[in-house]
Amino acid sequence: MKHYIGAGNPMRPQFDARAAYQARHFSWQCDADGVGTVTLNRPERKNPLTFDSYAELRDLFNGLRYATDVKVVVVTGEGGNFCSGGDVHDIIGPLTKMTMPELLEFTRMTGDLVKAMRGCPQPVIGAIDGVCAGAGAMMALACDLRYGTEKTKTAFLFTRVGLAGADMGACALLPRVIGQGRASELLFTGRAMTAQEGFAWGFFNALHDSGELLDKAQAMARELAAGPTFAHGMTKTMLSQEWAMTIEQAIEAEAQAQAICMQTQDFRRAYEAFAAKQKPVFGGD
Numbered sequence: 228m229k230h231y232i233g234a235g236n237p238m239r240p241q242f243d244a245r246a247a248y249q250a251r252h253f254s255w256q257c258d259a260d261g262v263g264t265v266t267l268n269r270p271e272r273k274n275p276l277t278f279d280s281y282a283e284l285r286d287l288f289n290g291l292r293y294a295t296d297v298k299v300v301v302v303t304g305e306g307g308n309f310c311s312g313g314d315v316h317d318i319i320g321p322l323t324k325m326t327m328p329e330l331l332e333f334t335r336m337t338g339d340l341v342k343a344m345r346g347c348p349q350p351v352i353g354a355i356d357g358v359c360a361g362a363g364a365m366m367a368l369a370c371d372l373r374y375g376t377e378k379t380k381t382a383f384l385f386t387r388v389g390l391a392g393a394d395m396g397a398c399a400l401l402p403r404v405i406g407q408g409r410a411s412e413l414l415f416t417g418r419a420m421t422a423q424e425g426f427a428w429g430f431f432n433a434l435h436d437s438g439e440l441l442d443k444a445q446a447m448a449r450e451l452a453a454g455p456t457f458a459h460g461m462t463k464t465m466l467s468q469e470w471a472m473t474i475e476q477a478i479e480a481e482a483q484a485q486a487i488c489m490q491t492q493d494f495r496r497a498y499e500a501f502a503a504k505q506k507p508v509f510g511g512d
Contacts, residue, residue: 261298270306288343312361348460354444
């Protein structure tokens, strides 16, 4: 699979293939189209996270910045649920016995997972069924696109366990997706957002039947993987960075970003295909 850091580039040793990565605390598969799928796979407990799975997910998404063969990532859960959050027995219990500096290392680690998902250049698509709660809701929120089902219930339930609604970036990210008032309600009450609410409010891009949810998400992932992937990475960067810019700064940033993309081979391929009345075949460089 072609990558814009070519084999002859002296920086190439800093980049490597990640499709064959062997995950230990979740399932990871990557197909020939460059679509990687993370599956949280503890269905007997609705796919909760542990200290180890938090850390491995963080490291995987951080590593995807240097992947030569992964173009888009889908995140899903096994057994009809997405993720029930931090494991009550493996995480919540031990947390009650930790010192404040130890707790801070934990909360920083969970936040680093969100930063890694948002910081990798690949679009991340959530296929979210059933229970999506706590840290699971934050993983869903960290995705670039989200697909749900009629059975999806999304709960930022931190206040239900005596904590603030401010967790893993929730107070920054959620209002930008569904609005300040709706986010405030969910973060103060911890109640579950229904699938229909999530769709109407813009949290979900679409709702599908449970049986076709993953297929729909992977179909969108393949569509994006067939596109100008370097430019997709630029779009993702701009969507994130422009939150903190004035309109004037954003317009200038996009002028620079687009000028960079105009230097890519994919821009040339698109022009040549248009001139020949053909569909462009993008290479990602």
